[in-house]
Amino acid sequence: MTALQSVQTLELRREVRRFLSEERARGTVLGRPDSWLTGWHPEFSRRLAERGWVGMALPKEYGGGGLGFLARVVVIEELLAAGAPVSAHWVADRQAAPSILNHGSEEQKKRFLPAIAEGRCFFSIGMSEEQAGSDLASVQTRAERVAGGWRLTGTKKWTGGAHCNDYAIVLARTSEHEDRHQGLSQFIVDLRAPGVRVEPIRLLTGEHTFNYFHLDGVEVPDGMLLGKEGDGWAQVTGELAFERSGPERYLSTFPLLVAVVRELSDKAATADQQVRLGALMARLYAVRQLSLGVAAALDEGRPADVQAALVKDLGTRLEGELVHEVRRILPVAADAGATPGTYPELLALALLHTPAYTLRGGTNEILRGIITRAVEHKEQQS
Known part of the structure; x- marks a missing residue:
């Protein structure tokens, strides 16, 4: 990091801390542990977006800040240390946006990335299942070809925010192979589409963060296939670098x-x-x-x-x-x-x-x- 970058980083931290001080006075920032998981506050997320602190690593041509991941780390370190309520935009900013940027069509990029950066489009993760948590290659959710798109059937588990977010990126099997890592694809699924059913899973605290996410024959148009058919495993493993x-x-x-x-x-x-x-x-x-x-x-x-x-x-x-x-x-x-x-x-x-x-x-x-x-x-x- 150059001397100029160090000065810019320090000023960015100061700016975020000033903002957080104002939000504490408003009663928004309460210093909660695990605030990135349970602190769902879309208005707070939009106020962050107004300052350019959502989608910071996205290119400017798609509404982002064009500042890279290190600049984003500076901001989220301050937010997490303060226990700020950032879960509304968290998954969209952390991994859905980079995944769409890396694998999405131009239409998908123009549709979703600016909306994410503006704090008005929130995503969930549709990976894990009852018998496919860390072993994602054993997912049972199926996507079958229909006229104009795909029909998805299956149940995802631990889908955070599915009861209040807009979309989920869903991993599903599109073809059978001896190698389980082949034949998997990702889809952008509207969480309000017909056939989507959300069932809450409550934490020990009683908080409703996670869900069962049922897909009962949900129809997804061809334009919502993320990346290429069959490339789902490579896309997911790359996405996990952002998540972990x-x-x-x-x-x-x-x-x-x-x-x-x-x-x-x-x-x-x-x-x-x-x-x-x-x-x-x-x-x-x-x-x-x-x-x-x-x-x-x-x-x-x-x-x-x-x-x-x-x-x-x-x-x-x-x-x-x-x-x-x-x-x-x-x-x-x-x-x-x-x-x-x-x-x-x-x-x-x-x-x-x-x-x-x-x-x-x-x-x-x-x-x-x-x-x-x-x-x-x-x-x-x-």
Whole structure:
């Protein structure tokens, strides 16, 4: 990074922090853990878009900022650290937009990308199924040819935001092959189309974020096939690099760490508390550097799926361990009924979200297999 880029980055951070301060005064930003998953606030997303902070990595010709992934990281780090409600536009900005940019037709790019950048078009992910979570190649959703398009039948699971978003990018099988990774395709599905049925899956907190997403003979026109028929597996694996490598994979519980530091600032922290806090900060710094490396690779057009898997594995384990470590640093009773934003209330919320950290985006056990195979392949080549 050049000196000029460093100055621009610092000013961008200051600008985002000023904006967040204004939003706190409005009561919009509440410092919630996991805000990128559960903080659905479309008006807030549109205010971000008005400042050019949605679609930052998209080319200007499609309504984006043309600033690249590293600039986007600067903004989302600040948003996540503050616990801002960004889930409405999150998937659209993080992976639907890059996927459409990379694989979509010109018509799809002109239709969806400017709308995403303006914060008025929101997407869900239609990948996982009951028996096809991390093993996406075993998806059972089928797409069969009909006049003018395709008919999709099947059920997706863990489809976040399907009850309130506009579209989902759905992975479906379009032909049978001995190799399960062949014959898969992606489709852009209107979430309000006839035959779409959404069934809620509630979190331990009672929050409605995830869903079963039923496709009961949903007809999708040819123009909504994303990329080429049969290229779905390559497209999905490339898309996962965007999903697994961002700051949300290590900053989901950062607001809780901020709350602990705030509590300790009012009293003299012990040597043990300081050491434990220092260890957490060191781990955060290390994972952040890995994540920045993936963003740089994406800016340069280099593949980063293995590095993204490493970020997701290390980052999500840290998120959960941070929750348990802060309880050792400052033992209190977690209390979901405490004053919103206080340490006991944030601790209760983070604890209830903890089981999901290492599951979503691909289980860590599967990701370690990806990493191991890549290391073995490199050793064989050397």
